[in-house]
Amino acid sequence: MELNNKSISELKKLYGQNSVKPSEVVQSCLDAISNKDNEIGAFLEVMPEDALRRARELEKESSEERALFGIPIAVKDNICTIDRHTTCASKILKGYKPPYNATVVERLLDAGAIIIGKTNMDEFAMGSSTENSAYQITRNPWNMEFAPGGSSGGSAAAVAAYMVPVALGSDTGGSIRQPASLCGVVGLKGTYGRVSRYGLVAFASSLDQIGPITRTVEDSAIVMNVISGRDTFDATTIPDKPGDLTVGLGRGVERLKIAVPGDLERWDIDEELKGILKDTVAKLKEAGANIEPVKFPDMEASIACYYVIANAEASSNLARYDGVKYAFRAEAESIGEMYERTRGEGFGDEVKRRILLGTYVLSAGYYDAYYNKAQQVRAMICSEFETIFSTYDLVMLPTVPGPSFRLGERIDNPIEMYLSDIFTTSANIAGIPALSVPAGFTRKGLPLGIQLMAGYTQEAKLLQGAEMLEKIYNFNKG
Amino acid sequence: MNNSSYETVIGLEVHAQLLTETKIFCSCKPEYGADPNTRICPVCMGLPGALPVLNRESVTMAIMMGLALRCDIAAVSEFSRKNYFYPDCPKNYQISMYDKPLCKNGFVEIETDNGPRNIRIERIHLEDDAGKMSHETGKDSLVDFNRCGVPLIEIVSRPDIRTGLEAVKYLVRVQQILRYLGICDGNLEEGSMRCDVNISLRPAGSTELGTKTEIKNLNSFKAIEKGVEFEVERQRRVLEEGGSIEQVTNLWDADSGRLVMMRSKEEANDYRYFPEPDLLPLEVDGEWIDGVRDMIPELPLEKERRFREEYMLSNYDSGVLCAEKGIADYFEIVAESTGLAKKSANWVMREIMRALKNLGCAIETFPVEPEKLAGLIALVEDGIISGSAGQDVFAEMIKSGADPKEVVKKLGLEQISDSSELENMVDSIIAAHPEEGERYREGKKKLLGFFVGQVMRESRGKANPELARNILIKKLGS
Numbered sequence: 001m002e003l004n005n006k007s008i009s010e011l012k013k014l015y016g017q018n019s020v021k022p023s024e025v026v027q028s029c030l031d032a033i034s035n036k037d038n039e040i041g042a043f044l045e046v047m048p049e050d051a052l053r054r055a056r057e058l059e060k061e062s063s064e065e066r067a068l069f070g071i072p073i074a075v076k077d078n079i080c081t082i083d084r085h086t087t088c089a090s091k092i093l094k095g096y097k098p099p100y101n102a103t104v105v106e107r108l109l110d111a112g113a114i115i116i117g118k119t120n121m122d123e124f125a126m127g128s129s130t131e132n133s134a135y136q137i138t139r140n141p142w143n144m145e146f147a148p149g150g151s152s153g154g155s156a157a158a159v160a161a162y163m164v165p166v167a168l169g170s171d172t173g174g175s176i177r178q179p180a181s182l183c184g185v186v187g188l189k190g191t192y193g194r195v196s197r198y199g200l201v202a203f204a205s206s207l208d209q210i211g212p213i214t215r216t217v218e219d220s221a222i223v224m225n226v227i228s229g230r231d232t233f234d235a236t237t238i239p240d241k242p243g244d245l246t247v248g249l250g251r252g253v254e255r256l257k258i259a260v261p262g263d264l265e266r267w268d269i270d271e272e273l274k275g276i277l278k279d280t281v282a283k284l285k286e287a288g289a290n291i292e293p294v295k296f297p298d299m300e301a302s303i304a305c306y307y308v309i310a311n312a313e314a315s316s317n318l319a320r321y322d323g324v325k326y327a328f329r330a331e332a333e334s335i336g337e338m339y340e341r342t343r344g345e346g347f348g349d350e351v352k353r354r355i356l357l358g359t360y361v362l363s364a365g366y367y368d369a370y371y372n373k374a375q376q377v378r379a380m381i382c383s384e385f386e387t388i389f390s391t392y393d394l395v396m397l398p399t400v401p402g403p404s405f406r407l408g409e410r411i412d413n414p415i416e417m418y419l420s421d422i423f424t425t426s427a428n429i430a431g432i433p434a435l436s437v438p439a440g441f442t443r444k445g446l447p448l449g450i451q452l453m454a455g456y457t458q459e460a461k462l463l464q465g466a467e468m469l470e471k472i473y474n475f476n477k478g
Numbered sequence: 479m480n481n482s483s484y485e486t487v488i489g490l491e492v493h494a495q496l497l498t499e500t501k502i503f504c505s506c507k508p509e510y511g512a513d514p515n516t517r518i519c520p521v522c523m524g525l526p527g528a529l530p531v532l533n534r535e536s537v538t539m540a541i542m543m544g545l546a547l548r549c550d551i552a553a554v555s556e557f558s559r560k561n562y563f564y565p566d567c568p569k570n571y572q573i574s575m576y577d578k579p580l581c582k583n584g585f586v587e588i589e590t591d592n593g594p595r596n597i598r599i600e601r602i603h604l605e606d607d608a609g610k611m612s613h614e615t616g617k618d619s620l621v622d623f624n625r626c627g628v629p630l631i632e633i634v635s636r637p638d639i640r641t642g643l644e645a646v647k648y649l650v651r652v653q654q655i656l657r658y659l660g661i662c663d664g665n666l667e668e669g670s671m672r673c674d675v676n677i678s679l680r681p682a683g684s685t686e687l688g689t690k691t692e693i694k695n696l697n698s699f700k701a702i703e704k705g706v707e708f709e710v711e712r713q714r715r716v717l718e719e720g721g722s723i724e725q726v727t728n729l730w731d732a733d734s735g736r737l738v739m740m741r742s743k744e745e746a747n748d749y750r751y752f753p754e755p756d757l758l759p760l761e762v763d764g765e766w767i768d769g770v771r772d773m774i775p776e777l778p779l780e781k782e783r784r785f786r787e788e789y790m791l792s793n794y795d796s797g798v799l800c801a802e803k804g805i806a807d808y809f810e811i812v813a814e815s816t817g818l819a820k821k822s823a824n825w826v827m828r829e830i831m832r833a834l835k836n837l838g839c840a841i842e843t844f845p846v847e848p849e850k851l852a853g854l855i856a857l858v859e860d861g862i863i864s865g866s867a868g869q870d871v872f873a874e875m876i877k878s879g880a881d882p883k884e885v886v887k888k889l890g891l892e893q894i895s896d897s898s899e900l901e902n903m904v905d906s907i908i909a910a911h912p913e914e915g916e917r918y919r920e921g922k923k924k925l926l927g928f929f930v931g932q933v934m935r936e937s938r939g940k941a942n943p944e945l946a947r948n949i950l951i952k953k954l955g956s
Contacts, residue, residue, distance in 0.1 A: 078525075080526065086527075091525065098526065099518050099525070100525075102527060166533060198528070201527045202756075204755075231592075234529050235532065236529075236758065315561075316561050316752070319570035319571055320569045325568060362751075363750060371752060
């Protein structure tokens with residue numbers, strides 16, 4: 001029995017029958033990592049001893065109570081794990097071990113999950129290919145010449161390659177959904193404030209959300225149930241209880257109103273993906289959904305707005321890495337020189353580019369033209385989504401315009417790289433939940449994804465629709 | 479040009495540390511003088527992933543000050559990030575308020591040579607304090623982060639102050655109010671209250687503001703007065719010589735009594751303020767404000783006014799008594815129980831204040847309770863003991879905290895008010911000084927004082943002087 005191939009719901013069943021033990025599941029995942037990860041490079045750190053020790057401890061208790069009993073999970077390296085490296089794949093945090101666990105980590109542990117390692121990412125979550133890691137490249141498990149996407153590329157690759165059933169990612173402009181799409185797995189970003197950011201190393205505070213990357217929609221709902229909810233350590237979490245997010249599963253899409261952006265032809269979308277989208281619309285109609293084209297918020301405005309706000313916030317959030325307090329310090333004669341050398345040597349090019357852009361848009365004389373304007377655009381996009389969701393339950397569109405790209409192909413062309421976020425950023429800008437479902441493959445065997453968005457706090461509906469897509473694509477075979 | 483051809487324009491920024499139980503954005507308990515870096519946590523250290531959560535008590539205290547200074551309290555205010563690099567600032571940004579402060583448009587009344595005048599308050603806002611650096615020549619600089627995150631209010635005046643003395647009067651008033659409210663201990667030397675001064679000169683009669691300079695590091699009232707005088711003189715000389723003022727920030731060096739330039743306008747920071755995305759806008763409703771209003775005690779100005787009317791005290795006396803709330807409360811208990819306001823005022827202003835100074839203690843821990851002082855005053859007024867014996871009793875009460883009547887008994891200080899006992903004493907004194915008696919009867923009436931003195935000496939101060947006087951007049955004859 002290849003336990004590493006099992007989904008969370010399958011493992012729950014096996015635990016319920018007492019036919020497997022957590023240590024067997026963990027060992028199976030660890031074996032898969034040893035076999036595959038040398039080539040794929042999904043993990044920055046694997047914690048075999050910790051994971052096995054915890055698995056054996058869990059074996060002393062009953063599996064009934066806890067939602068993620070004995071479930072191995074990988075955690076993106078920008079999420080704090082106490083006394084374990086948390087580097088954001090940056091040289092500037094090399095060797096850094098936080099003295100506390102992120103709230104999500106605490107909740108996973110309380111639910112009985114077993115943390116098995118930390119996954120690679122674009123440095124500080126800035127990028128769409130995981131090539132911006134200061135430590136290593138991650139390869140797409142479906143084709144080793146291709147990028148896994150990013151920034152949660154390590155998490156998506158680890159799940160896609162059956163090294164773990166679930167990994168946490170973070171999504172600021174598409175960093176969960178885009179790699180999920182490129183690796184053929186399910187990636188969910190909840191409503192802004194649904195999941196606590198306490199312990200998520202900040203990239204852009206008003207956009208960042210942690211979410212699960214899984215192989216099935218049901219698993220996504222199970223994990224989201226555990227990590228969602230108000231946190232007194234994060235003032236921006238939503239006070240209301242989210243409710244059970246699995247409630248909509250199995251309900252189908254009958255009478256659901258689904259909007260599809262009317263102007264998708266404007267975009268250079270992969271032909272095979274267009275075909276899938278068309279076919280999906282037909283099948284959803286058959287299943288009883290009501291599908292109509294709508295005017296979607298201007299995606300170019302959204303992405304421009306995104307890069308102003310995200311970089312502005314990043315320039316401030318990343319100011320603390322100065323060599324004074326922890327991790328990397330370049331020795332120098334004066335404090336100014338230490339700052340310059342520490343940051344000059346500690347940050348990679350993409351991070352520096354964004355800090356510069358962000359500093360610029362907040363500077364005296366430019367603030368109104370950029371940051372303020374972006375906030376106005378943001379308010380406009382929010383109200384446009386509000387209008388859409390006053391009529392429709394879901395919006396359906398591609399996650400990414402096409403399949404993955406070759407490693408190295410876009411790394412020197414930041415604008416092209418930024419445009420892979422074209423369909424994802426608007427959900428972060430508006431703070432609404434969105435997810436990517438695997439929709440099939442190109443003829444060359446690269447995964448394609450379809451994205452759903454739902455109104456503010458409507459995760460249950462989002463997962464309900466996603467499960468229907470999953471059935472349509474009949475991808476859920478393990 | 480003479481001195482009157484320029485008008486001095488001064489605006490003050492006061493930073494006051496709030497005496498909250500915990501820091502403004504975390505649950506650390508601040509303690510002045512604690513070992514370095516022992517009052518810190520991931521939040522106030524700005525560790526990667528940590529998030530601020532606003533302490534409600536700090537808002538309540540800021541509103542208290544706002545109401546005390548007759549400000550409007552904003553229904554919605556907003557925290558912003560003030561970005562700058564300095565090693566004592568662990569996030570390299572301060573969480574402050576920028577264009578939406580909590581309190582606006584108040585005033586502080588001060589006494590001037592031309593009568594009372596209102597110094598307008600532009601704003602009061604909340605922010606977090608930074609840590610403390612220490613430098614030793616030839617060694618590494620050290621940072622203590624204990625102070626990070628201690629809540630501060632910044633009280634910004636309009637440029638309504640005209641002299642260094644007025645600046646001090648304003649600050650004394652602000653300090654009194656902070657202490658009356660119990661929200662700040664107002665200690666300039668320890669830095670729990672800090673003051674920056676903005677100074678410019680303009681031709682008398684002009685309404686435009688001249689170029690201003692700023693002085694920081696003024697940690698005593700004396701330094702403030704001296705620093706202002708120094709800078710006003712410097713600016714006057716520059717202007718009289720036809721020069722122009724450069725916008726600079728200076729530090730006051732108390733040792734040399736000089737200003738040292740800290741930075742010029744070119745070196746001024748662009749703080750790149752933008753709304754703090756980790757905190758929600760701060761909403762304060764009428765109920766909160768009403769609750770805070772009920773917590774505000776009688777403030778010094780009202781108390782002084784009442785003391786003048788109710789106790790018929792002079793401006794001077796009521797000002798001295800009301801400078802400290804504890805003293806004013808003490809006085810009122812004494813005055814109420816003796817029914818002798820002026821006498822009580824004199825005792826408090828002379829004996830009590832001198833004793834407090836000698837003991838170096840606060841009125842709250844002074845060993846003589848006000849009821850006991852009232853008892854002592856009554857003993858003197860009723861003629862049980864003499865005024866000078868009262869001093870001895872008071873000294874003993876400070877030592878032992880004992881009841882005045884017991885002290886009088888213990889020291890055997892009861893006044894001799896028995897006329898037969900005194901008559902015998904007077905007879906023997908007159909008999910011992912026949913010459914003086916003769917001269918008295920010849921018209922040298924001033925010698926009566928000599929005889930009274932002799933009686934007092936003979937009785938070791940216990941004779942009732944008034945009674946002794948009357949007996950002497952009768953016995954000496956004319």
